[in-house]
Amino acid sequence: MGMVVSFWILAAVGIIAALGVVLLRNVFRAALSLILCFLIVAGLYVTLSADFLAAVQILVYVGAISVLIILAIMMTREVAQGSPNSRFQIPAFIVAILFLEVLVLTLINTPWPVSSMPPTAPTTAALANSLFGEGGYLLSVEIAAVLLLSAILGAVVLAREK
Amino acid sequence: MLTNYGYIGLFLIAVVLFTLFMVIIPIALRFLKIVPHNPNPIKNSTFECGMETIGRTWVQFNFHYYFYALIFLALDVLVVFLYPWAVNLRALGFASFVAVIILVAIILVGYVYAWKKKVLEWK
């Protein structure tokens, strides 16, 4: 009962926030709407019993990525005026419709399996085992580190050009 | 587990209502004529430092803020990997310690590079 209510509240607020990102003319307000959307996604993770993921969602997306987005907005020139009309409006609209169609088709044709197993209670230890334990995804973790390294190197190169 | 998050969700609602209430009290008191409300153009102009405002407010900023935020993002993701490992280190044993050393060492290459190229200094 509580689950259903919270899910529908989260879903409704999430969709409103997502629409706000697209429709608001003021870029900064759109960014705030996006941050609300991130928080709602964290709430949805909680309803799926993925508490560690929810905390990471808030930590990384609201704590770090939103800061990046806001700083990127600070570096644009005309903030308050929002996005001007461009001649790509119609092509962009067509691409968006096509993408939407793909998404909807996938949604309908996927046989969403529902697991009957109860969710793992403390998720953190299980996560640690599959990340660093025997037969886990250790190689993927190290490759992710290489990806992060490339991000840092890119930032250094960008900063040096100034 | 979900009971706990039920508490958190309800607490969030209570806290938001409480903070909104605190912001709304003065507005309610304004209608009761307890809090004054006499706006005029001079009072409502931007204060800044007391002088007349010059130029636009939303000026462009130092790129360095963005650089630090990028490095922060990368290290934040690294730390997220470290948390589950730290919780379960006793069960995982020495092999996972070596794995984490390698993980951090890979990232530290970027850190040392940034230090050597003197981009960690504020300019």
Next chain:
Amino acid sequence: MATIELNIYNLVNFQSIPPDWPGGFWWHWLFFTVVIIGFVLTMVMGVIYIERRGMARMQSRLGPNRTGPFGLLQPVADAIKVLLKENIVPDAADKLIHWLAPVVAFAPALMIFAVVPFGNGVLLADLNVGILYVVAISSVSTVGIFMAGWGSSNKYSLLGAMRNVAAVVSYEIPLVLAIVGVVLISGSLSLNQMVVAQDVPFILLQPLGFLLFFAAGCAEINRSPFDLMEADSEIVAGFHTEYSGMKFAMFYLVEYAEAVAISAIIATLFLGGWRGPILPPWLWFVVKVIIVFFAMVWTRTTLPRIRIDQLMAFAWKFLFPMSLFNLFITALQVLAGWPTELVWAMIIVNFAVMAILVLVWSKLFFKLGRGRIEV
């Protein structure tokens, strides 16, 4: 009726509460919501009084001493005064964001206390990811401060908010890495479990981690000597220059609520939280929070404000490498089995390691120019 009486009996006698005190879902929630909000507001008033009087003593002044006995009612008087002030919003401001900013900044500061234990199992929600939740939620208030800086349409406000972002971005990493050390020893992310694991307060086992957390925590909530975002002599009052009346008071509250929150987290992680002899657990907790806050006041009156280049260099070139050293040394000690009978030897070793690391790295840090702008 009987259940209500039982609940009230439980409320009065904190110590008699079993760790899984349910008391019914709604009673539990209502009780802790009221207690947490009341606790934070009372503590904020208390610490404002402590800070003003303590700072005054350290600076050979008297401080506020006219309102009530010893000036104890000064925070109340301030609250009433600020409530009756006119609310001025600049015409150029982004009204909605200007209005919402205090709410977004204040709510996370209160939310942190949802997982802080006041006694064994006496907390709103004992989350499995407790400390990660704290770190995550506290990062939301940055958004509120940025909203304030942006919504004011004022150059100094925006500059203050940008500096805040720079400080948070730099000090968050040492902060979370210092926490990992504690997590390694206690083997849990739940704050209550961490306190239960502290037969010896972790400040003794993790002296370096405590120092790092304290410094990074002070910087994170922009307390002096890291209060660049509201450096009066440079950028008027930072992000809340354009705020007046109750909304200004909200930001004042946020500042101290965050200070109390960081003190509470330090008390829980490093000083043994609610554990202690004789006194009831919640009283021990409050005493420890006040001790940590007093240490913050002390540093504020002792140290001068640092420049922004020093701020960044201190985070990236001093705290970050140190926190990595701390992390790996602790991990090795845990892997070595953390001999429980040799705890005192371990404490001495850890203090020695801390002293050597701090001394050696400060030498290096000074040699490398302390982050001074290189010309």
